[in-house]
Amino acid sequence: MRVLIVEDEPSLGQQLRSTLENVGYAVDLATDGEDGHFLGANETYDAIVLDLGLPEIDGLTVLDRWRKDGKKTPVLVLTARDSWSDKVAGLDAGADDYLAKPFQTEELIARLRALIRRASGNASSELKAGDIRLDTRSGKVTRAGEPVKLTAQEYKLLSYLMHHKGKVVSRTELIEHIYDQDFDRDSNTIEVFVTRIRKKLGADTITTIRGLGYSLEDPEDRTPQDA
Ligand code: CA
Secondary structure, X not given: OEEEEEOOOHHHHHHHHHHHHHOOOEEEEEOOHHHHHHHHHHOOOOEEEEEOOOOOOOXXXXXXXXXXXXXXXXXXXXXXXXXXXXXXXXXXOOOOEEEEOOOOHHHHHHHHHHHHHHHOOOOOOEEEEOOEEEEOOOOEEEEOOEEEOOOHHHHHHHHHHHHOOOOEEOHHHHHHHHOOOOOOOOOXXXXXXXXXXXXXXXXXXXXXXXXXXXXXXXXXXXXXOOO
């Protein structure tokens, strides 16, 4: 899952970036409204954290432009403390949630997780496919109750496929959602990660759909004639 942070306060921006990276997100950071708008309009994110008070272009205008361009990415706005008018304006401009400054990082993470989960149509924070469980709160993965150790990149890839269980996901889509913009993206590494995940979780975990990409299916969702 990949997140954009648009925050002009340097220490807060850096802190959010490292915190979100530590819990398994690919993160891009923009420090003004112009850069933030550009990234949000041209890159692919699973959620965006948008400060409202920004240099160049203010956060509300940025959000309004994304929405007018048809961008549906979930957006959480950061508002000034006790400013109910900021919250109303943010929600009216198309924000999906808000958080007033100062806030606890844990709350931001929980709200982001919920936004990403809802946007991908998942009701629970524990994702499951057959006997595989991925707990988006702890970042832990188990198969048949046994813990499975994944590297950060393997976890990002598995998490994206589990959020989009049953769908065919192309390599390009995976690359867009597991790497930040500064990463040297090589689509061959995706196949390497998939191979490693299959080794750790079972060969049947991820199906390769020739010419299209990958799919992670829940055996329980298969119709009897497929089984
Ligand atoms: Ca600000």
